[in-house]
Amino acid sequence: MSTASELKARVCAEIERHAAEIVALSDDIMRHPETGYRETRTAAIVADRFTAMGLSPQTGLARTGVKARLRGGAPGPTVAILGELDSLLIPDHPYADPVTGAAHACGHNAQIASMIGAGLGLRTVIGELAGDVVLFAVPAEECVEVGWRMSLRDNGEIHQTTGKAELIRAGHFDDVDLAMLTHTGVDTPPIAFGMRGNGSLVKRVRFHGRAAHAGGMPWAGISAYKAATVAIAAIDAHREFFTDADAVRVHHLITHSGDSVSAIPARTELEMMIRARTVEAMRDASERVDRALRGGALAMGADVEITTAVAYLPFRDDEPFAEVTAVNATELLGADAVGRIPDLTGGSTDMGDLGAVMPVVHPLAASGCATPFHGNAYYTADPVAAAVVPAKVMACTVVDLLADGAAAARSVIERSGPKLGREEFVRLHDSLADSEYFRGGLLGT
Known part of the structure; x- marks a missing residue:
């Protein structure tokens, strides 16, 4: 029986043998970006790669997710290595899709490549490990195209706006015990740990007014747009009252202001995102925003329709899992190449949702950008640092977790503390979601 060190040497040699292939995959996906729940081309590429590895992929999970399993030589915990399929919408990005405006300004292309790379390495040693490895390409991490995703919810096609929560709800993580993913960063060491992420809620807001000729008889109209601007001003008035510790962020985008400049707008629509460090702070900020939205409607005599959904739960690494991963990063790269991420807040990831139900780790890797x-202008300029190195770090971490009867994996699970079951997770998400139609005067006027 090989030692863990010997297994890791074999894993790294195999990943290095496929390094050019991993880099090419990262580059190909970067040049063909797709937004969340629409990643059909990328998902097909992943499924083909899994099949070429001798695996039997499950496809169409949460619309576009792809999952495959490497079976260990003995029973034990299952570790998932994840890659995110989706991109952002940044039309002026140099690698943006000229039709959709989608662009990989997030580095997810390197994640998919590193996940495949880790699988290529681990398949050579999986028979000597106690437990399985799931390779999982997951959809819709970025919370973009909120209105379209809300329409999918309205039609019952999805329940959650982001992919990991949708996969959890559907039971596709029931057979996984731990999960890891490496994201690219900016100005980070080759590998860095300690990232935190805010939780967030998204809102679809529709103000309803009454159209009238803007020049001839504006007094006969009720401006949905003016109601929205009053509400936005009221939201801005709350900003100084959010506590620093809660790290609240409120963003909005007017997606429809009216139909004609010559008419009083009868309909104005917004997308909103509310971020905060804790679930309690998310609830509080959401209630403040809803009061402001109702106030804008009431001030102008309009109605407002508010639909709230969860985008992400708050995130932080499970430290026992990060410890094992950091040891492997140090062994591979040296102590000077492994760092800690400053305790900055503001961004979000649906690894927070996964971290609510199992131990997770989410290190950052250098992007060369x-x-x-x-x-x-952000992209994975150094695909070796962004994809090949993380593949080695994650694969070696899996070896440590599942070697020697998977004692390390069991220890990480135990020391990471209690997690939510799937039903508890769903109840928490549902308790944060809401739908309201507030009548501010339009009815009967």
């Missing part, structure tokens, strides 16, 4: 993350 120092421009703003999610910006129009």
Whole structure:
């Protein structure tokens, strides 16, 4: 029986043998971006890669997710290595799709490549491990196209706006015990740990007014647009009252202002995102925003329709899992190449949802790009650092977790503390969602 060190050496040699293939895959996906729940081309590529590896992929999970299993030589916990399929919408990005405006300004292309790379390495040693490895390409991590996703919810095609929560709800993580994913970062060491993420809610807001000729008889109209601007001002008035510790962020986008500049707008629509560090702070901020939205409607005599859904739960690494991963990163790269991420808040990830039900780790890897993350010039300029190195780190971590009877994996699960069951998770999500139609005067006027 091989030692863990010997297994890891074999894994890394196999990943290195496929390094050019991993880099090419990352580049191909970067040049063909697709937004969440629409990642059909990328999902098909992943399914083909799994099949070529001798695996039997499940496809169409939460619309586009793809899952395959490497079976260990003995029973034990299951570790998932994840890659996110989707991109952002940044039309002026150099690698943006000219038709859709989708662009990988998030580095998810490297995640898919690193997940495949880790699988290529682990398949050579899986028979000597106590437990399975699930390779899982997951959809819709970025919370974009909120209105379209809300329409999918309205039609019963999905329940959750983001992919991991949808997969959890549907039971596709029931057979997984731990999960890991490596994301690219900006100005990070080769591998960095300690990322935190805010939870967030999204809202679809529709103000309803009454149209009238804007020049001839504006007094006969009720402006949905003016109601929205009053509400936005009221939301802005709340900002100084959010506590610093809660790290609240409120963003809005007017997606429809009216139908004609010559008419009083009868309909104005917004998409909103509310972020906060805790579930309690998410609830509080959401209630404040809803009061402001009702106030805008009431001020102008309009109605407002507010639909709230969960985008992400708050995230932080499970430290016992991060410890094992950091040891492997240090062994591979040296202590100077492994760092900690400053305790910054504001961003979000649906790894927070997965972390609510199982131990997770989400290190950042260098991208070779120092421009703003999610910006129009951010991309994985160094695919070796962004994809090949993370593949080795994750694969070696899996070896440590599942070697020697999977003692390390069992320890991580125990030391990470209690997690939610699937039904508890669904109840929490549902308790944060809401739908309301507030009548501010339009009815009967």
